[in-house]
Each structure stands twice: as C-alpha cells, then as structure tokens.
Amino acid sequence: MNQRKIRVLIGKPGLDGHDRGAKTVASVLRDNGMEVIYTGLHKTPAMIAETALQEDVDVVGLSILSGAHMELFPRVREELHNRGLDHVLLVGGGIIPADDMAALESNGFTKLFGPGTHTEDIARFIQGEMEKRWAKEAADA
Amino acid sequence: MNSQQPSLAQGLLAGQRGALARAITWAENADRRFPQLLEDVYAAVGRSHRLGVTGPPGAGKSTLVNQLARHLRELERTVGILAVDPSSPFTGGALLGDRIRMEERTLDPGVFIRSMASRGSRGGLARATVDAFDVMDAFGFDQLIVETVGVGQAEYDVVGAADTVLVVLCPGAGDGVQAMKSGLLEVADVLCINKADLPGADRMVADLEEAVHIRTAGKGLWMPPVVSVSAGTDQGLDGLLEAIQSHRAWLEAEGRLQLSRQEQRLDQVQRVLREGFDHAIWEGRGLEGYARAMIKASRTPHGAAERILEQLKAALPSEWAQVQEETQP
Structure with a gap:
C-alpha cells in the first residue's frame, strides 16, 4: 500500500535571472515520475532550506549560472544542516569550473552536473541514488 | 520501527516543523506507521x-x-x-x-x-x-x-x-x-x-x-x-x-459545525475502508483467481461481480445487520 514518490526541490539561489535550465530539469524529473517543487528565482539559502523542510523532499537540486556557486552552494548546505536535513541528497548544476565541482563534491554535494549533461542522465542518477538509500533504509528497519 | 512513532508524534505536538513535514509524508504515502501516529496526536x-x-x-x-x-x-x-x-x-x-x-x-x-x-x-x-x-x-x-x-x-x-x-x-x-x-x-x-x-x-x-x-x-x-x-x-x-x-x-x-465535522469523519472512514478493502481483496493475487473462475461460470462480467458480492455479503458478521437495523434513521 506504500506509495512513496521521490520528492525533489529545484532551487535557484541568489541573483541569477536564468531559469530555463532549472525549468527544463524540473520538467524532465516530473516526466520521470518524480514530484518536483519549483520555487522560482532569487531565493536566499534560508528560503530554499526552509522550503526543503516543509516539503520533506528527498532531493535538493540547485541551479546557478551567476558564478557565485562557491559562496551560495555551501550556504544552502549549512542552512539544510541547521534544520537537521543532512539526509537530503544534494546535487547542483550550472556553469561551474571543474576544480570548483570537485571542491563541492567533497563538501556535501553528491554530484554536480555541468553543461552538456543529458537531462535523462540527471533523472537516472537521482533514481539510482534514491533506490540505494531506500534499500538501505528498509534493511536498517 | 515502532519506537519511531512516539518520537514523531511528540515532536509534532512539541511544534517541530520537521516532524509535521514527515507526518504529512506518511499520510501521503499511506505509510503503515500513519494510523498509529494519528492516534497518538488525535486528542489535539x-x-x-x-x-x-x-x-x-x-x-x-x-x-x-x-x-x-x-x-x-x-x-x-x-x-x-x-x-x-x-x-x-x-x-x-x-x-x-x-x-x-x-x-x-x-x-x-x-x-x-x-x-x-x-x-x-x-x-x-x-x-x-x-x-x-x-x-x-x-x-x-x-x-x-x-x-x-x-x-x-x-x-x-x-x-x-x-x-x-x-x-x-x-x-x-x-x-x-x-x-x-x-x-x-x-x-x-x-x-x-x-x-x-x-x-x-x-x-x-x-x-x-x-x-x-x-x-x-x-x-x-x-x-x-x-x-x-x-x-x-x-x-x-x-x-x-x-x-x-x-x-x-x-x-x-x-451545533452545525459539529454535524458537518461528523459528515467529514464519515467521509474519511468510508475512504479508508474503501482503500483497505481494495487492498485486502486484491493484495498479492488475492481474489483474482476466484474472480476468473466466476467469469467462466457467469454469462456477463456483471453476473460474475454479483456472485462474488453475494459471497462477500454472506461472510459479513451477523451483528452487522442488527447494527444496521438499530441505526436506521
């Protein structure tokens, strides 16, 4: 009877007016059976984390094209941590140099997706991660 | 697993927003821990x-x-x-x-x-x-x-x-x-x-x-x-x-609110019963084999359904008819 769905928050932190990528990813995740919450542009890290809490999402995906990722991404992670949301799968994407991607991936972000990524790959990655996590949860219970 | 129930209910009653968010998720997912959780907070x-x-x-x-x-x-x-x-x-x-x-x-x-x-x-x-x-x-x-x-x-x-x-x-x-x-x-x-x-x-x-x-x-x-x-x-x-x-x-x-809330509760009970009933008779392969046999034995799908329904009604406890009679409006 359990009807669990993958719930995803797509967030756009900071002063960044381009959300075509975020909307594209949101649509693809929806078409892969996920429930996607999109909150629009110009959100503070606290707003994104508070929304993640109220919506009890499994995944937070951040999109950024402004170059402020090294400032904003860790702050979102911190705000999630402050709310006890370390279990949330944290991913991101945008125009992010390889070195920065590596730095973020060793700092709480499970995966960063750069330009040229196939959108279906993002959906498959999230599905794969959640399957692993839910299997582990079931085994622990 | 059962040890988690009181803590989520307590967290919810203590005003933790994360606990409320999780409780709603359990409701949405028809999680089997939800009925106990609801019972633990229902006084409020x-x-x-x-x-x-x-x-x-x-x-x-x-x-x-x-x-x-x-x-x-x-x-x-x-x-x-x-x-x-x-x-x-x-x-x-x-x-x-x-x-x-x-x-x-x-x-x-x-x-x-x-x-x-x-x-x-x-x-x-x-x-x-x-x-x-x-x-x-x-x-x-x-x-x-x-x-x-x-x-x-x-x-x-x-x-x-x-x-x-x-x-x-x-x-x-x-x-x-x-x-x-x-x-x-x-x-x-x-x-x-x-x-x-x-x-x-x-x-x-x-x-x-x-x-x-x-x-x-x-x-x-x-x-x-x-x-x-x-x-x-x-x-x-x-x-x-x-x-x-x-x-x-x-x-x-x-007392109109009270009456309206009673109707809301009846709606809720009917919904949960429908879901539970559906689940109970079709879980695994459930009644499927029996239903197929009844289809073979009947002229129309309606006929098959009617025969199954008669069987199910016959299996209801005898008190049911009595309570129904007593509570006739």
Missing part, C-alpha cells in the same frame, strides 16, 4: 478552522491564499496551507508550483506551506488531504487552508475536507447560466469574484447574487455572500475575511 485534533479554496485554473487561487495568509498573520493567527496540484496520469510525476505565489510567507514561523500532488485522485484534492489536515490541526494552527487543483464542473472533494468552502471565479468565465449549472455554486459557502478590476466583474457579481438568491431564498439555508476582490492589488480582502468569518460563526451556532 479539532481546533483549527478548515477553509477550502477552489475554482477554475487561473482564477487566482494561489495569489488569493497568499493574501489571506498575510491578513491572517496581521491578526496574529497562525496558518497551515496545503496546495494541491495535479499528478500526471501517465508518469505519476508532478510539477508543484503554487509556492511561487506564496514565497513571502516562506520564512514566517507562523505559516507552514505544503505542496501536494493529487496522486490519481480526481476530485480536486489529494487522497490524503484530510489526513494531512488532521496532523496540521494537531500541530496547532488557527487556520488551515487547502487550495484545490484548478477545477471544472465536477470536482467536489473539498466539501468533505473543509468547514467553509470559498469558490473563486473571475470575470470573462461565462455568464450567469454557467454559474447556475455549475455545481461549484452548490458547494460555495462564500463566492469570490477575483480580478474585480477587469471589465464584466459587476455584471458577474449581480448574476451570481441572483443565482444564489434563487437557490437559497426562503429555505432557511446559508446564503453565500458574493464578494469581489482583486488579490493582486489587495483590494477587498478585509470584506472577504469578514464573509469567511461570518460563515464560521453561522456554523458554530446551533
């Missing part, structure tokens, strides 16, 4: 006023809910909001976007907003809306608001979930005859013409008032007030809040 359920906001797509429901929440916060009332959007019937996925118009409320500790996908339910709400309302009620909000999916002329589940139903319409969406045939008028406790700055609003108010009058005059029924507002510019919101409040006062007089 029943204090919130429940408002349902419904209307066609694009009528301005989300914007209106945002403005209602803002005004309620000015009156220092706490607000819990459920915003329902449709799930895809093909993939089961959903894009939940009502929060976009409520973003100013995100960091207000007196407001909690949850987006819900309808998950196959076709009555304008999600299957678990009333369950989610119950845990939000236990959490302690003064006002609960559910915004339905954009509805047409045949989605009325909101009646079973709300004490007061607000129907939002806007000018240019058909004449007074549309309003008369649409069942939306029958479910409305308060009618709201949004975007009242657009041409045609006055005419629409007059048409609706006439339709309401024809339906309710002289019958001792509640006569739904027709209020025009412009949610975008925040005009008329005070009048709308007053109309909602006056319906609430009417309900609370002469």
Whole structure:
C-alpha cells in the first residue's frame, strides 16, 4: 500500500535571472515520475532550506549560472544542516569550473552536473541514488 | 520501527516543523506507521478552522491564499496551507508550483506551506488531504487552508475536507447560466469574484447574487455572500475575511459545525475502508483467481461481480445487520 514518490526541490539561489535550465530539469524529473517543487528565482539559502523542510523532499537540486556557486552552494548546505536535513541528497548544476565541482563534491554535494549533461542522465542518477538509500533504509528497519 | 512513532508524534505536538513535514509524508504515502501516529496526536485534533479554496485554473487561487495568509498573520493567527496540484496520469510525476505565489510567507514561523500532488485522485484534492489536515490541526494552527487543483464542473472533494468552502471565479468565465449549472455554486459557502478590476466583474457579481438568491431564498439555508476582490492589488480582502468569518460563526451556532465535522469523519472512514478493502481483496493475487473462475461460470462480467458480492455479503458478521437495523434513521 506504500506509495512513496521521490520528492525533489529545484532551487535557484541568489541573483541569477536564468531559469530555463532549472525549468527544463524540473520538467524532465516530473516526466520521470518524480514530484518536483519549483520555487522560482532569487531565493536566499534560508528560503530554499526552509522550503526543503516543509516539503520533506528527498532531493535538493540547485541551479546557478551567476558564478557565485562557491559562496551560495555551501550556504544552502549549512542552512539544510541547521534544520537537521543532512539526509537530503544534494546535487547542483550550472556553469561551474571543474576544480570548483570537485571542491563541492567533497563538501556535501553528491554530484554536480555541468553543461552538456543529458537531462535523462540527471533523472537516472537521482533514481539510482534514491533506490540505494531506500534499500538501505528498509534493511536498517 | 515502532519506537519511531512516539518520537514523531511528540515532536509534532512539541511544534517541530520537521516532524509535521514527515507526518504529512506518511499520510501521503499511506505509510503503515500513519494510523498509529494519528492516534497518538488525535486528542489535539479539532481546533483549527478548515477553509477550502477552489475554482477554475487561473482564477487566482494561489495569489488569493497568499493574501489571506498575510491578513491572517496581521491578526496574529497562525496558518497551515496545503496546495494541491495535479499528478500526471501517465508518469505519476508532478510539477508543484503554487509556492511561487506564496514565497513571502516562506520564512514566517507562523505559516507552514505544503505542496501536494493529487496522486490519481480526481476530485480536486489529494487522497490524503484530510489526513494531512488532521496532523496540521494537531500541530496547532488557527487556520488551515487547502487550495484545490484548478477545477471544472465536477470536482467536489473539498466539501468533505473543509468547514467553509470559498469558490473563486473571475470575470470573462461565462455568464450567469454557467454559474447556475455549475455545481461549484452548490458547494460555495462564500463566492469570490477575483480580478474585480477587469471589465464584466459587476455584471458577474449581480448574476451570481441572483443565482444564489434563487437557490437559497426562503429555505432557511446559508446564503453565500458574493464578494469581489482583486488579490493582486489587495483590494477587498478585509470584506472577504469578514464573509469567511461570518460563515464560521453561522456554523458554530446551533451545533452545525459539529454535524458537518461528523459528515467529514464519515467521509474519511468510508475512504479508508474503501482503500483497505481494495487492498485486502486484491493484495498479492488475492481474489483474482476466484474472480476468473466466476467469469467462466457467469454469462456477463456483471453476473460474475454479483456472485462474488453475494459471497462477500454472506461472510459479513451477523451483528452487522442488527447494527444496521438499530441505526436506521
């Protein structure tokens, strides 16, 4: 009877007016059976984390094209941590140099997706991660 | 696993928003821990006023809910909001976007907003809306608001979930005859013409008032007030809040609220029973083998179903008929 769905928050932190990528990813995740919450542009890290809490999402995906990722991404992670949301799968994407991607991936972000990524790959990655996590949860219970 | 139940219930009753969020997830997922959780918090359920906001797509429901929440916060009332959007019937996925118009409320500790996908339910709400309302009620909000999916002329589940139903319409969406045939008028406790700055609003108010009058005059029924507002510019919101409040006062007089809540509970029991029954008879392969045998033994599918139903009825305990007889109205 359990009807669990993958719930995803797509967030756009900071002063960044381009959300075509975020909307594209949101649509693809929806078409892969996920429930996607999109909150629009110009959100503070606290707003994104508070929304993640109220919506009890499994995944937070951040999109950024402004170059402020090294400032904003860790702050979102911190705000999630402050709310006890370390279990949330944290991913991101945008125009992010390889070195920065590596730095973020060793700092709480499970995966960063750069330009040229196939959108279906993002959906498959999230599905794969959640399957692993839910299997582990079931085994622990 | 059982040891988690008291802690989530305690967290919820202690005002932890994360615990409330998880409780709603359990309700949505039909998680088997939910019934016990609800039992653990149920003593605290029943204090919130429940408002349902419904209307066609694009009528301005989300914007209106945002403005209602803002005004309620000015009156220092706490607000819990459920915003329902449709799930895809093909993939089961959903894009939940009502929060976009409520973003100013995100960091207000007196407001909690949850987006819900309808998950196959076709009555304008999600299957678990009333369950989610119950845990939000236990959490302690003064006002609960559910915004339905954009509805047409045949989605009325909101009646079973709300004490007061607000129907939002806007000018240019058909004449007074549309309003008369649409069942939306029958479910409305308060009618709201949004975007009242657009041409045609006055005419629409007059048409609706006439339709309401024809339906309710002289019958001792509640006569739904027709209020025009412009949610975008925040005009008329005070009048709308007053109309909602006056319906609430009417309900609370002469025990009407109690009766209406009893009907809501009956709805809830019927829904849970239907789901449980469905699950019980089809789980695994369940009755399937028997059903196939009955199909072979019958001339039509209806005949097969009837034979199965007779068997099921025969298996009901004998007290059932007795209780039914005793409780005949």
